[in-house]
Amino acid sequence: MSRIFLSPPHMSGHELEYVKDAFASNWIAPLGPHVDAFEREVCSYTGMTAATALVSGTSALHLALVMLGVGRGDRVMCSDLTFAASANAITYVGAEPVFIDADAQSWNLDPELLEEELARCNRENRLPKALIVVDLYGQCAAYKRILPICERYGVPVIEDAAEALGARYDGKAAGQFGEMAALSFNGNKIITSSGGGMLLSKHEEYCKKALFLATQARDPAPHYEHSQIGYNYRMSNVVAAIGRGQMRVLSERVQRKREIRERYRKHLAALPGLTFMPLDPDGEDNAWLTCILLDPKAFGADRETVRLSLEEQNVESRPLWKPMHMQAVFASCRTVGGSVGEALFEQGLCLPSGTAMTDEQLAQVAQHVKACAAP
DSSP states (O other): OOOBOSSOOOOOSOHHHHHHHHHHHTOOSBBSHHHHHHHHHHHHHHTOSEEEEESOHHHHHHHHHHHTTOOTTOEEEEESSSOHHHHHHHHHTTOEEEEEOBOTTTSSBOHHHHHHHHHHHHHTTOOOSEEEEEOGGGOOOOHHHHHHHHHHHTOOEEEEOTTOTTOEETTEETTOSSSEEEEEOOTTSSSOSSSOEEEEESOHHHHHHHHHHHBTTOBSSSSOBOSSOOOBOBOBHHHHHHHHHHHTTHHHHHHHHHHHHHHHHHHHTTSTTEEEOOOOTTEEOOOOSEEEEEOHHHHSSOHHHHHHHHHHTTBOOEEOOOOGGGSGGGTTSEEEOOHHHHHHHHHEEEEOOOTTOOHHHHHHHHHHHHHHSOO
């Protein structure tokens, strides 16, 4: 059968009309009316005050750290169970990551470990300059616990909501937590602009400064004048046009992602040793990827055996994120905990969750997973 991908782009049909408009107007370079409109539409959806459209979610994290004054010699705490971009941005400003393990109840950053580490840092008079909290696989972290802890110690929070657009927590949309938030529109996200990202904030001055830095920090002058280091991070009008077409179907995509997960549950939940990612009762995730854990003894096969079996059937699946402290490039960094993330990586598998996949394809994937289980 044709390959079933993990989370491929799913165009709505609206994108082309916006792209045609961009070409007809000759606004194909960075900046332009579609960039401005995309920012307004994302702000309206998330309830945020201001946004700056950028080339990636990583660039949004980088600029957020720059605007908080993070630099060489500083420490920044970060979720350990995440994609490398969350931690890479910390190294861009010369700071040192400190990784905080996940909790088994949500797979997101463990608030108890965070509080213990901040208390220790406070005693040593070396608090971190910021905390990057990742909303893992489309589920917001436990901000009702995390934010008061960070406020007590004066540590600003950056929300890495790259995977979570469309999710909610405590009645608020993902992207509303912390000083700033980063979104991603990469090709595998719940909506895509073919690439790109966005910085969100309730403080308009942050987004204004981000725009300045993202366009090479050009000072007002008839010539090119620069008093600060800038970056080439601005989103193009064509990319924003694609994003606008995707925004029109975001709610539909979230609904379909949740339907996919529930269908997987119906097919697989009764299998011994197979469990699904736990959901926080305070939140409504966007179900970006359906993730399962496989206990080899109870299920009869380990995660890698199942992944390879699916690959033989031309089905793409993927292990959960490998924790940052297990990555060679971050091996020397301080890690608080680590055993939970290690266990999740060893047993966790992301199943195909593309919103364009058919129910028949989903049933085929589920059947292949079932076939790996002990008789």
